[in-house]
Every structure is written in structure tokens, then in C-alpha cells.
Amino acid sequence: MEGILKAVLPGLILVGEALVLLVVALLHVAYTTYAERKVIGRMQQRLGPNRVGPRGLLQPIADVLKLLTKEDIVPLGAEKGLFYLAPFISLVAGATSLAVIPVWEKFVLANVNVGLLVVLALSSLSSYGVILSGWASNSRYAFLGGLRASAQVVSYEVAMALSLVGVILLAGSMNLAEIVKAQAASPFKVYAIPQIVGFFVFMVSAIAETNRVPFDLPEAETELVAGYFVEYSGIRFGLFYLAEYFGMVVMSAVAVTCFLGGWSGPFEVPGLPFFWFLLKLYALLFLYIWVRATLPRYRYDQLMGLGWKILIPLSLLNILITGLIKLWV
Amino acid sequence: MEKVLFGYLAFAILASALLVVLSRHAVKAVLWGLVMFLHQAVLFLTLQAEFLAAIQILVYAGAVLVLFLFVIYLINLREELKWPKFLATYPLAFLVIFFFLVLAGAGISGFTPAPAKGILSTQALLSRGHARLLGEHLFREHILAFEAAGVLLLVAVLGAVVLVRRIREEER
Numbered sequence: 001m002e003g004i005l006k007a008v009l010p011g012l013i014l015v016g017e018a019l020v021l022l023v024v025a026l027l028h029v030a031y032t033t034y035a036e037r038k039v040i041g042r043m044q045q046r047l048g049p050n051r052v053g054p055r056g057l058l059q060p061i062a063d064v065l066k067l068l069t070k071e072d073i074v075p076l077g078a079e080k081g082l083f084y085l086a087p088f089i090s091l092v093a094g095a096t097s098l099a100v101i102p103v104w105e106k107f108v109l110a111n112v113n114v115g116l117l118v119v120l121a122l123s124s125l126s127s128y129g130v131i132l133s134g135w136a137s138n139s140r141y142a143f144l145g146g147l148r149a150s151a152q153v154v155s156y157e158v159a160m161a162l163s164l165v166g167v168i169l170l171a172g173s174m175n176l177a178e179i180v181k182a183q184a185a186s187p188f189k190v191y192a193i194p195q196i197v198g199f200f201v202f203m204v205s206a207i208a209e210t211n212r213v214p215f216d217l218p219e220a221e222t223e224l225v226a227g228y229f230v231e232y233s234g235i236r237f238g239l240f241y242l243a244e245y246f247g248m249v250v251m252s253a254v255a256v257t258c259f260l261g262g263w264s265g266p267f268e269v270p271g272l273p274f275f276w277f278l279l280k281l282y283a284l285l286f287l288y289i290w291v292r293a294t295l296p297r298y299r300y301d302q303l304m305g306l307g308w309k310i311l312i313p314l315s316l317l318n319i320l321i322t323g324l325i326k327l328w329v
Numbered sequence: 330m331e332k333v334l335f336g337y338l339a340f341a342i343l344a345s346a347l348l349v350v351l352s353r354h355a356v357k358a359v360l361w362g363l364v365m366f367l368h369q370a371v372l373f374l375t376l377q378a379e380f381l382a383a384i385q386i387l388v389y390a391g392a393v394l395v396l397f398l399f400v401i402y403l404i405n406l407r408e409e410l411k412w413p414k415f416l417a418t419y420p421l422a423f424l425v426i427f428f429f430l431v432l433a434g435a436g437i438s439g440f441t442p443a444p445a446k447g448i449l450s451t452q453a454l455l456s457r458g459h460a461r462l463l464g465e466h467l468f469r470e471h472i473l474a475f476e477a478a479g480v481l482l483l484v485a486v487l488g489a490v491v492l493v494r495r496i497r498e499e500e501r
Binding site for chain 1: 356360363379380383384386387390391392395396398399402403458459460
């Protein structure tokens with residue numbers, strides 16, 4: 001009996017940790033939507049949600065219940081299998097990256113040597129959800145949204161991957177936990193200072209990668225109704241919504257890990273080892289919301305110009321300079 | 330356990346590769362390609378080559394296939410779909426396959442695992458990791474081949490740009 005227990009225990013612990021991570025992440029995602037509505041409301045001189053529960057705190061739960069009970073409509077002539085599959089691809093690929101992100105020193109679900117590449121690979125896979133849903137819906141608006149998304153994601157992925165190369169060079173590792181440790185040992189404590197260009201490029205392309213304002217052309221309401229998920233209703237729409245916010249959380253978490261020093265902070269908070277990680281994460285999420293409330297949407301050619309003519313050359317230059325510094329200093 | 334996994338992966342890769350070729354529908358063919366690439370990545374993982382697995386998904390599944398889908402979306406496929414067969418000379422392909430099978434048989438019967446070469450030894454892989462070793466190998470010993478491949482790709486890109494240019498000028 002004890003032998004079996006010993007053999008199964010690591011697996012059980014892993015499953016338990018995964019469940020904890022998933023529930024916490026889902027709560028974060030739900031309350032990011034609440035925070036977004038509240039913050040944007042405040043920025044636009046209105047109240048935001050304030051009816052469901054005290055200060056509207058139960059609003060996300062009410063939203064989920066509403067989406068769950070709504071009718072699920074599949075348009076005529078839609079490619080059924082892919083239509084059903086697309087939201088799942090988006091959500092699963094977006095959420096799985098959380099497994100490699102070190103929340104604190106002793107809580108990494110999968111401590112992979114190429115953690116950074118895993119994050120990039122999964123985020124590039126999540127674009128399939130958008131592209132396929134656009135095509136499978138058999139709708140022009142959705143199709144145009146899907147087309148825009150594929151071009152945008154491919155271009156900004158290059159910039160994003162290149163902006164992280166500087167971090168890899170400085171840390172000498174692609175393991176996210178190692179990167180955090182290398183940062184804590186570096187003179188500035190965070191890579192956001194020596195890698196300021198990389199940090200800027202990463203944040204801009206992360207916003208583009210998650211299809212958020214000002215790069216939300218795949219779902220531009222004014223031109224495409226809602227873009228790739230026009231035809232989705234009920235909880236399938238909810239899954240896309242969830243995937244977008246999961247993308248935000250994951251991208252912010254990667255930025256915190258690679259540029260802002262992860263779980264390390266100026267002093268240790270007793271009892272809350274992940275305090276600094278969460279604080280930095282919330283700051284970046286706030287930045288996302290702030291940007292959404294402030295900036296107007298880009299035009300498509302401006303978007304491509306920004307990606308290919310500014311961000312990619314900037315990140316290449318950043319790699320060159322980082323390499324030279326690493327060589328001589 | 331490993332053999333079962335390998336058997337499944339080999340079967341899945343072969344089946345999805347066949348489906349890529351046999352699908353009448355271009356988008357579905359690309360998606361079967363995606364399934365194949367994912368299985369290939371898992372195959373790399375069973376060989377402890379996690380760097381290659383991640384690169385496989387990042388480059389092939391994440392970028393190349395997305396571009397394929399993009400191109401398929403842009404062209405109008407309805408006419409091609411009605412063609413009974415794309416090529417009249419397809420029986421010749423069986424001849425080629427036959428010779429390939431003979432070659433593969435000859436190759437497999439004389440197969441001996443290669444000894445560790447240069448800096449790529451098992452100990453070095455374990456102690457220093459794939460990314461670092463591959464990088465050193467690629468940028469020191471194979472720099473010429475690497476640069477040549479880069480130049481070739483650049484030529485291809487330039488060629489594509491030139492082709493598109495010419496068509497636009499004719500339209501005017």
C-alpha cells in the first residue's frame with residue numbers, strides 16, 4: 001500500500017498543483033474583466049458595473065451564468081467540426097503556457113529547460129483558434145477577421161521572439177526560473193533597465209499578439225461587427241473571451257518573469273512569497289487596461305508598418321547591442 | 330511503454346501525412362499537416378530533444394502553416410476543387426515510391442548508430458543543454474552552410490517580391 005502511495009504521490013501532487021493554478025488563474029481572468037470594466041468606467045467618467053453584489057463584485061459570475069444559459073447557435077453552412085474546435089484551441093493553447101511560468105521559487109508546474117520557447121510556441125498555436133473560427137463560420141466578417149489575425153500574429157510573433165533574445169543572452173538560459181535567478185544576481189536586479197528596448201518591443205507585440213486595443217483589428221467593431229467570433233454565441237463566445245483574457249494574464253506573467261524580476265522584490269513579504277509576482281502582474285494588467293482606454297485603433301497598413309519597420313529592426317538592434325555588451329563587459 | 334508510444338507516433342505521423350496528401354480540401358490538408366507537426370514534436374520529446382520540439386512547433390506549426398492557411402484563404406479554390414486529378418502522370422509516382430522503398434530498405438539494413446562527433450557528446454548535452462550546444466555547433470563549425478541557407482532564403486524572398494511587382498506594373 002505504501003509503495004503504491006509513494007509511486008502515485010508525485011503525480012497526485014502535480015495534479016493538485018495544476019488544479020490550484022487553474023482555479024487561481026480562472027479567478028484572475030474573471031476579475032480582470034471586472035477590473036477592466038471598472039477602471040475604464042472610471043477613466044470615462046462613469047461607474048462601471050455596480051448592481052450585482054456589493055460594488056458589482058459578483059458581475060463576472062453573473063456574466064458566466066448568463067453565457068452558460070444562452071442558446072448555442074451554429075450558422076448554416078459552417079464547417080461544424082472546426083467551428084466547435086476553434087474556441088478550444090484558442091483557450092487551451094493560451095492557458096497551457098501558465099504551466100512553465102514560475103510564480104515563486106518553489107512553484108513551477110513544469111520546470112522546462114526551454115520554458116521561454118514553450119511559451120512562444122503555445123502563443124503561436126493559439127492563433128489557430130482565431131484563424132480557424134474565422135474560416136469555419138462561413139461569414140464574410142469573420143473571414144476578414146481571421147485573415148487579419150493570421151497576418152498580424154505572424155508578423156508580431158517575430159518581433160516578440162526577437163525581443164526576448166536579449167533576455168536569453170543576458171541570462172544565458174531559456175529556463176524561466178533561471179532567468180529570474182540571473183536577474184536577481186544582475187546589477188540592476190531587473191532586466192527592464194538594461195533591456196528597456198526589448199521590454200518596450202515585447203509589451204507592444206504582446207498587446208498585438210493578444211489582439212487587444214490598439215491592435216484589435218481582427219475584431220474591429222466599427223468595420224467587422226466583431227471579427228472572427230461574430231457567429232459565436234453563448235458559452236462558445238465565452239471561451240473566446242476567456243482566451244483573450246488568459247492571453248493577457250500569460251503575456252503579463254511572461255513580461256514579469258523575463259523583464260521585471262519575477263518573484264524577487266526589494267524585501268521578502270512573510271507568508272506571501274508570490275506577493276511581488278502578483279503585484280507586478282497587476283501593474284502590467286492595469287497597463288493593458290489603461291492602453292485600451294487611451295489609444296485609438298491603428299489602421300491596418302500602420303499596424304504592419306509598425307511591426308516590420310520599427311519593432312523588428314529595433315529588436316534586432318537590441319540583440320546586436322546586447323551581444324556586444326555581453327562580449328566586452 | 331516507449332515502444333508503444335513510438336509505435337503510436339509513427340502510425341499517427343504516417344496517417345496524418347497521408348491525409349495531408351489525400352485531403353481534397355486544402356484547409357483540411359493544412360490542418361492534418363498541423364497534426365503531423367505536433368506528433369513530430371512529441372517524437373523529438375521522446376528523444377529528449379526539447380529544444381528541437383519547441384522550435385518545431387514555433388516555426389513549422391506556428392508560422393509556416395499559418396502562412397499556408399493565409400495563402401489558401403487568399404486564393405480562390407473553387408475551380409481547382411472540381412478538377413478530377415491534379416496530374417495525369419501520377420502513376421509515375423508509384424515507380425518513384427518503389428525506388429524510395431528499395432533505398433529505404435537498403436539504408437535500414439545497413440544502419441549503425443553514428444558515434445558522437447565533435448562537441449556533440451551525450452555528456453556535453455546533459456551538462457550544457459541543447460540550445461547552447463546547437464548554437465555553438467551551428468555558429469562555429471557550420472557557419473558557412475548556415476549563411477548560405479540564409480542567402481538562399483533571401484533570394485527566394487526577393488524573387489517573390491519581384492514577381493509580384495511585375496504583375497502590378499502590367500495591370501497599369
